[in-house]
Amino acid sequence: MSSSFLLCAIFLLLLLRVMSAPVQHNNVTDRSSLLAFKSKISLDPHGVFATWNDTLAFCRWQGVVCGRRRHPERVVSLRLTSLDLVGTIPPHLANLTFLRRIDLSSNQFYGPIPRELSRLSRLQELDLSYNSLSGIIPSEISHCLGLQIISLSYNMLGGYIPVEFCSLPSLHTLRLNNNSITGQIPTSLANASSLIYLSLSYNQLSGGIPPSLGKLYVLKYLGLAANNLEGSIPPSLWNHSSLVTLYLSNNQLKGSLPQDLGQTLPHLKILAANNNKMHGPLPISLSNVSHLRVIQLKKNNFSGRIPSNLGSLKHLRSLLLFSNQLEAREPLDWSFLTSLSNCTILEWLDIDQNNLGGLLPKSITNFSTNLRRLSMGDNSIEGSIPPEIGNLVSLEFFYLGPNFLSGRIPASIGLLKNLHILDLDYNNFSGEIPSTIGNLSRLNLLFLNSNSFSGSIPASLGNCKSLEVLNLEHNKLTGTIPKEVFSISSLTIGLSFEENQLTGTIPPEVGSLINTEEIWLSGNKLSGEIPYSLGKCQVLQIFRISKNFFEGSIPTSLSALRGLQELDLSQNNLSGKIPKFLGDFPDLYDLNLSFNNFEGEVPRKGVFKNNSEISILGNDKLCGGDPVLHLPICAFSGPKKNHKYSPKLAVIISVFSGFMCLFLLFLFIASRRWIRQKSRMKPIETYTIKEQHKSMSYAELVKATNGFSEENLIGYGNYGSVYRGTLDDHENDAKVIAVKVFNLKQLGALKSFVAECDALRNIRHRNIIKILTACSSVDFKGNEFKALVFEFKHNGSLESWLHPEGNEPLGVKTLKLMHRINIAIDVASALEYLHHHGQAPIIHCDLKPSNILLDDDMTALVSDFGLARFINKSTTNSTSTFGIEGTIGYIAPECGMTNKVSSHGDVYSYGILLMELFTGKRPTDAAFKEGLTLRTFIEDGFSERVMNIMDECLLANGVQASDHSQTINHAKTFECISSILRIGLLCTNDLPTERMEIKRVRNELNKIKNILFKG
Structure with a gap:
């Protein structure tokens, strides 16, 4: 009994000795190392390190994980991702000797990667991606022999790829993409025999692809895109039987595809080698790679026929072969089109810019109804468009120009209700433009220019309410320009009817083009005066009406066109004086007034000071001006x-x-x-709104809303409620209105009413809600009553589409990708107008989805200006101090800290809205906790994981498939969505001055939209 007790006592003493002194020392070391790390953090916006104090054991600090059985109270994982931390990574982390995982991704760490991390012998994962780290990659990290994952992508790292990484026996993932790494790809990478994922894209690597990469027998993902690689692709790379994804695009690679590709890469799903110098024929064996989903070989020098057996690729979704030297002359050469009709899930076929000729096969109408993009332009194709083209009901983008196609456009083109772009320019089409094009309500771009169309412009084009570009120039069109065309307020980019035979005047409806940037009408037989209403087109940059028969003077209303860059009024019969306000336009660089009947003194300011930017020839009665114009001196005629x-x-x-x-x-x-x-005396205020519907009394609003009944209540906010109402109109149909009633008992409601009246009084923009009138009166009890009356929008708010109520039937409200992009552009256009083009810059101060309304054509309208503020006209980015108001999640950080509003704050709110639009997640989503925000959620999702952060509704609507393999299938779509989300991140930068300007935002979104269209 005593001996057993003695043995137990000795055992306990030994155990205590093992667990006491050394552990106590190591615990102190771990804690001090963590505190040293904390001391290097200069910005902690989410208060992560508030938990790193003496009140908690360090194993309970946020982001810190300690071991369990074998090494309790020793740090084994440090994970602080997507927290907007700013600081440097100290070498003290190397003292956490039991660390197996370091994940500091998606922050703003800068400076070098400490070489001392090489002492972490147990380290298995090192993820420092999405930061601003610089310097070289320390080769000493290879001393961590247990490393399995090294992810340093999206930083500013330079130098070479450490060859020592090649000797890591367990390394299966190496991500170094999106840095500034130079040098060559190490041939010794073949020694990293466990590599499954290797991404080196978007660096500055040079030299050739080492043949030794062919020895990485388990490699599934290889990304080498966007470098300076050159030379031939080694044959060993094509023998990678395990490869699933291969990205070689945007290099200088030569060589050809192996003819036995179907045998050497049996599991390949993604083949992307765009924008290289590859040549030779496309292998017939390509059809044997049965899992292929994406083939992207555009912008190379491939030649010969397109294989006729591609139809056996049952999983094929995208075939991009444009900008090569592929040929077709005889009907047999076009058999690949007939074959591709068997690819029932094919969505994108682009064979633009090749050497394809002969007759356009009728088999293009046999494609699956899943086909969304069909591009065959920049070839030498003859024939006509088959009448059965209306069968392709899912077609969104249809490009056939330039070619040598002729005949009439079939009326069945009007059946393509999903069409966004119709490009038939530079062909020989003739006859009248079919009026059925007016059925294409989703059409954004219409290019029919440089053909031989005759007859008049169909008035039905006015039904294309989403049209942004209308180009009918260089045809044989006659008759007048329909006023319905000038009423398409969505024409943001412009219209061109140049070089036709059009007659008549410019209708006054041209004033509806308030967001149009370009109007081209030169080379016709138009007459009359320049419409005074043109002055409403305040976004106009280019206006050309030369070689017509216009007369009269330049209207004074054009002084409102402050953004004008090019103005060509030459070769008309215009008269009067040259307005001085043309010299005040800051961006005007091309002014042509030649061969008219202008008279009097030429202004001296602005564009008139540069002889190379103006032309006034053929106006014999002009005088004065800058001496470089060599005009006679004006005779002074003053009072006697x-x-x-x-x-x-x-x-x-x-x-x-x-x-x-x-x-x-x-x-x-x-x-x-x-x-x-x-x-x-206490007045009853009267608020006049421009072009109001009519003045309305309290009694009329009571009747219209059925006594402000609950059944007509459609929403409520901080300062009141919104009701649906119906106005009785004996002459016309009943008009549906929205009545915003202010709760004047609520503090700030009166101020909100006045602010909204002041803001909306002079606003005219297609993307800003139109106010009908304001009612300021008393109710039946003698209480003060104030309300605003708007046009009712049946599609409701963007909030209701992004986050439908639980009782809403599934699929009733679904925003497709194109809807979202258009909405994003619409809201950006509205903000640009508010900030830069109004009588005084206006800051909205409460931009969010519930304040974005959608009309019948899904055009977005910014509403609710109850918190709007005017700022100094002289500087749009000046700030103005008010009590902080707005909506949590959308307010810019500086507004919360300094109570200041500026255009930068609106841009921040827009960035949050943009991210919400494409992720479907509110900034206040319950998932965003413990430092995670909508912004960091997106930062963590670039670019390879973009599918994981997209709105699931986009997936459900066929933008891409649901599994990972099919995600990469739509590489261009994901790239564009990734670019949009990146704009959202740039708009929500913590530093206001570092945020994108809203005009640049709109331009970038338009570019992205065009990339999606054209691929």
């Missing part, structure tokens, strides 16, 4: 001198002047007394 007045007349004038002064003084005193008396 030496007038003699009689003394009697002078006395009369003096007496009369004195009498008038006394009368005006009396009038001034009386008016002051009257104003003082009126100010003591």
Whole structure:
């Protein structure tokens, strides 16, 4: 008994000795190392390190994980991802000797990677991606022999790829993409025999692809895109039987595809080698790679026929072969089109810019109804469009120009209701433009220019309410321009009817093009005067009407076109003086007024100071101006001198002047007394709104809303409620309105009413809600009553589409990708107008989905200006201090800290809205906790994981498939969505001055939209 007790006591003493002194020392080391790391953090916006204090054991600090059984109270994982941390990574982390995982991704760490990390012998994962780290990659990290994952992508690292990494026995993932790494790909990478994922894309690597990469027998993902690689692709790379994804695009690679590709890469799903110098024929064996989903070989020098057996690729979704030297002349050469009709899930076929000729096969109408993009332009194709083209009901983008196609456009083109782009330019089409094009309500771009169309412009084009570009130039069109065309307010980019035979005048409806940047009407037979309403087109940059028969003077309303860059009024019959305001346009660089009948003095400011930027030839009655114009000096015609007045007349004038002064003084005193008396009375304010529907009384609004009944309540906010109402109109159909009633008992409601009236009084923009009138009266009980009346929008708010109510039937409200992009552009256009093109810059201060309304055509309208503020006209980015108001999650950080609003704050709110639009997640989503925000959630999702952060509704609507392998299938789509989300991140930068300007945002989104269209 005593011996057993003695043995137990000895065992416990030994155990205590093992667990006491060394552990206590190591715990202190771990804790001090963590505190040293904390000391290097200069910005912690989410308060992560508030938990790193003495009140908690360090194993309970946020982001810190300690071991369990074998190594309790020793740090084994440090994970602080997507927290916007700013600072450097200290070498003290190397003292956490039990660390197996370091994940500091998606922050703003800068400076070098500490070489001391090489002492972490147990380290298995090192993820420092999506930061701003610089310097070289320390080769000493290879001393961590247990490393399995090294992810350093999206930094600013330079130098070479450490060859020592090649000797890591367990390394299966190496991500170094999106840095500035130079040098060559190490041939010794073949020694990293466990590599499954290797991404080196978007660096500055040079030299050739080492043949030794062919020895990485388990490699599934190889990304070498966007470097300076050159030379031939080694044959060993094509023998990678395990490869699933191969990205070689945007290099200088030569060589050809192996003819036995179907045998050497049996599991390949993604083949992307765009923009290289590859040549030779496309292998017939390509059809044997049965899992292929994406083939992207555009912008190379491939030649010969397109294999006729590609139809056996049942999983093929995308075939991009444009900008090569592929040929087709005989009907047999086009058999690949017939074969591809068997690819039932094919969505994208692009064979633009090749050497394809002969007759256009009718088999293009046999494609699956899943086909969304069909591009065959920039070839030498003849024939006509088959009448059965209307069968391709899912077609969104249809490109057939330039070619040698002829005949009429079939009326069945109007059946393609999903069409966004129709490009038939530079062909030989003739006959009339079919009126059925007016059925294409989703059409964004229409290019019919440079053909032989005759007849008149169909008035039905006015039904294309989403049209942004309308180009009918260089045809044989006659008749007048329909006023319906000038009423398409969505024409943001522009319209061109140049070089036709159009007659008549420019309709006054041209004033509806308030967001149009370009109008081209030169080379016709148009007459009349330049419409005064043109002055409403305040976004106009280019206006050309030369070689017509216009007359009269330049209207003064054009002084509102401050953004004008090119103005060509030459070869008309215009007269009068050249307006001085043209010299005040800051961006005008091309002014052509030649061969008209202008007279008088030429202004001297602005564009008139540069002889190379103006042309005034053929105006013989002009004078003065800058000496470089060599015009005659203007003869001065002023009042005649030496007038003699009689003394009697002078006395009369003096007496009369004195009498008038006394009368005006009396009038001034009386008016002051009257104003003082009126100010003591409580007035009932009258607010006039431009072009209001009519003045409305409280009684009329009660009747319209059925006594502001609950059944007509459609929403409520901080300062009141919104009701649906119906106005009885005996002459026309009943008009549906939205009535915003202010709760004047709520503090700030009156201020909100006045702010909204002031903001909306003079606003005219297609993407800003139109106010009908304001009602300021008393109710039936004598209480003060204030309301605003708007046009009712049946599609409701963007909020209701992004986050439908639980009782909403599934699929009833679904925003497709194109809807979202258009909405993003619409809102950006509205903000640009508010910030830069109004009478005074306006800051919205409460931009969010519930304040974005959608009309019947899904055009976005910014609403609710109750918090809007005016700022100094002289500087749009000046700030103005007010009590902080807005919506949590959308307010810019500086607004919360300094109570200041500026255009930068609106841009921040827009960035949050943009991210919400494409992720479907509110900034206040319940998933965003413990430092995770919508912004960091997206940062963590670039670019290879973009599918994981996209709105699931986009996946469900066929933008891409649901599994990972099919995600890469739509590489261009994901790339564009990734670019949009990156804009959202740039708009929400913590530093206001570092955020994107809203005009640049709109331009970038338009570019992205065009990339999606054209691929």
